[in-house]
Amino acid sequence: MVTALHGGRHVLRSKPPTGRPVCRHTRSIWPHGPAAGADVVDCDADRPIDRSTGSRADSSSAFPVNRSAGRAALIRPTGKRHIMQADVVVIGLGTMGSLALWEEAKAAGDRADRVVGIEQYGPVHTHGSFTGESRVFRVAVHEGARYVPALLKARERWQHLQEVAGRQLFLPTGVLNVGPEGCEPIATVRQCVAENDLPAEELDTAELRERFPQHAVDEGDVAVLDTLSGGLRPELTVLSGLELAAKAGATILTNTPVTGIARDPNGGVTVTIGGPEPQTIHAGRAIVTAGSWAGRLLPGLADLLTVHPLSLTWFAPHHIELFTPDRFPVFLRDRRTDDGGLEHLFGVPTLDGFSIKASAGSLFGVFDDVAEVPEMPGADKLREIGEIAHRFFPDLNPEPVRASMHHDAFTPDDAPIVGVDDSGTIAFAAGMNGNGFKFAPLFGAWVSELSRGETPDLYDEEWYGLAGHRARAGLA
Numbered sequence: 108m109v110t111a112l113h114g115g116r117h118v119l120r121s122k123p124p125t126g127r128p129v130c131r132h133t134r135s136i137w138p139h140g141p142a143a144g145a146d147v148v149d150c151d152a153d154r155p156i157d158r159s160t161g162s163r164a165d166s167s168s169a170f171p172v173n174r175s176a177g178r179a180a181l182i183r184p185t186g187k188r189h190i191m192q193a194d195v196v197v198i199g200l201g202t203m204g205s206l207a208l209w210e211e212a213k214a215a216g217d218r219a220d221r222v223v224g225i226e227q228y229g230p231v232h233t234h235g236s237f238t239g240e241s242r243v244f245r246v247a248v249h250e251g252a253r254y255v256p257a258l259l260k261a262r263e264r265w266q267h268l269q270e271v272a273g274r275q276l277f278l279p280t281g282v283l284n285v286g287p288e289g290c291e292p293i294a295t296v297r298q299c300v301a302e303n304d305l306p307a308e309e310l311d312t313a314e315l316r317e318r319f320p321q322h323a324v325d326e327g328d329v330a331v332l333d334t335l336s337g338g339l340r341p342e343l344t345v346l347s348g349l350e351l352a353a354k355a356g357a358t359i360l361t362n363t364p365v366t367g368i369a370r371d372p373n374g375g376v377t378v379t380i381g382g383p384e385p386q387t388i389h390a391g392r393a394i395v396t397a398g399s400w401a402g403r404l405l406p407g408l409a410d411l412l413t414v415h416p417l418s419l420t421w422f423a424p425h426h427i428e429l430f431t432p433d434r435f436p437v438f439l440r441d442r443r444t445d446d447g448g449l450e451h452l453f454g455v456p457t458l459d460g461f462s463i464k465a466s467a468g469s470l471f472g473v474f475d476d477v478a479e480v481p482e483m484p485g486a487d488k489l490r491e492i493g494e495i496a497h498r499f500f501p502d503l504n505p506e507p508v509r510a511s512m513h514h515d516a517f518t519p520d521d522a523p524i525v526g527v528d529d530s531g532t533i534a535f536a537a538g539m540n541g542n543g544f545k546f547a548p549l550f551g552a553w554v555s556e557l558s559r560g561e562t563p564d565l566y567d568e569e570w571y572g573l574a575g576h577r578a579r580a581g582l583a
């Protein structure tokens with residue numbers, strides 16, 4: 108059920124706040140009905156009437172709800188007065204924020220209605236870093252062995268998340284890392300495997316050709332199949348995080364841009380939200396998970412972060428049956444070029460039955476602000492990526508059947524930022540370097556724990572915290 112009041116702002120809830128106005132339609136969803144003394148308001152006012160039945164049209168498809176799986180979610184309007192005070196405000200409900208909100212709502216128990224999540228767009232929108240059908244989850248990463256323990260923990264959390272969400276989020280295909288023998292990416296993957304005793308399979312050139320004939324393999328190419336890894340479903344992850352947070356009682360405001368956060372002299376924070384009806388919310392704490400927009404809200408992050416456009420492309424194979432998840436693992440591939448460099452491609456088996464994702468990564472420059480990101484990759488770049496994809500996989504038709512442009516915030520040394528300010532009132536997770544999705548359930552939990560004054564298991568403050576980042580970047 109979707110209604111729009113107050114300039115399109117939505118509030119998503121599934122638990123009745125004590126003594127507050129509730130929609131009359133919520134009685135059937137909440138097991139015990141509205142709390143005693145609650146007002147009942149009509150949330151149907153903006154829904155069109157279906158002329159054939161004379162009743163209001165069911166708009167639930169805008170935010171699918173599977174009640175049989177216990178994921179009942181309700182979007183209803185609220186008056187401003189309901190949320191002037193909060194225990195914690197989570198700003199930005201994309202990858203990290205949707206899961207941090209769920210963590211906060213679980214931790215808050217009976218006070219979960221004082222956990223407020225705010226998103227500038229609608230729930231699970233197309234503008235964030237999380238869109239594009241799939242993400243790669245790797246345990247043995249090119250980024251270095253230091254991340255392996257955290258990724259093993261993240262993997263456990265992915266399994267748990269998909270169980271409680273009741274939908275598949277993790278695709279256990281394994282990840283095939285391919286490259287010339289001796290190249291750095293393969294060496295780092297091997298280091299991750301060796302230092303952490305990870306299950307993995309080594310393939311020499313002949314074995315690689317035999318087992319994965321989809322790949323055009325050069326003499327000297329080898330592969331490491333990281334069998335704990337695979338793919339992730341990003342939009343469904345954010346949807347699951349929001350549903351679970353709502354079910355745990357969190358208050359969710361969408362289409363609500365935050366324009367400022369200020370620390371209060373006597374403790375806590377004041378969050379200003381813009382739009383047609385600007386207002387402030389006073390909260391004990393804030394968690395900023397604003398992705399590529401984080402630098403706009405937190406000056407302490409602005410000089411660390413740049414925004415990188417990242418494109419995604421999909422190609423149609425002539426023989427789609429060779430590219431199904433059971434035969435074609437998620438891959439990361441580096442190939443030696445004539446000038447001795449490496450060209451890179453990553454991708455995911457077919458999820459739509461006619462195309463595979465094969466994408467080249469960051470080819471579009473670096474910007475200070477997300478507003479500068481081009482809307483689409485240009486024709487020349489698409490042709491270039493298509494030629495690479497066809498060289499790597501001769502069965503692919505070189506013209507992309509789908510292409511899209513996205514973005515992510517990057518730090519100078521490609522290390523993610525997860526930390527809390529020195530007052531302990533503003534925690535943040537940002538600067539995920541085109542790599543953060545795999546960590547999402549872990550970083551969502553970390554940023555929530557840091558905000559609540561706890562020290563997360565496996566958290567390395569010097570590496571992830573703001574002071575360490577600023578020191579490594581040579582910033583005061």
Ligand SMILES: Cc1cc2nc3c(=O)[nH]c(=O)nc-3n(C[C@H](O)[C@H](O)[C@H](O)COP(=O)(O)OP(=O)(O)OC[C@H]3O[C@@H](n4cnc5c(N)ncnc54)[C@H](O)[C@@H]3O)c2cc1C
Binds near residue numbers: 227244545
């Ligand atoms: C094309 C592409 C491919 C990628 N591939 C992989 C991969 O294979 N594996 C992997 O692990 N990672 C991958 N990544 C990286 C990963 O997707 C990102 O690191 C991750 O999604 C970032 O999450 P986030 O929460 O920081 O940002 P987002 O998910 O963008 O969330 C930020 C949210 O904050 C909201 N917001 C911002 N400002 C405000 C405001 N002022 N008020 C209210 N709301 C606000 C935004 O609207 C958004 O919803 C990829 C990224 C891209 C772009």
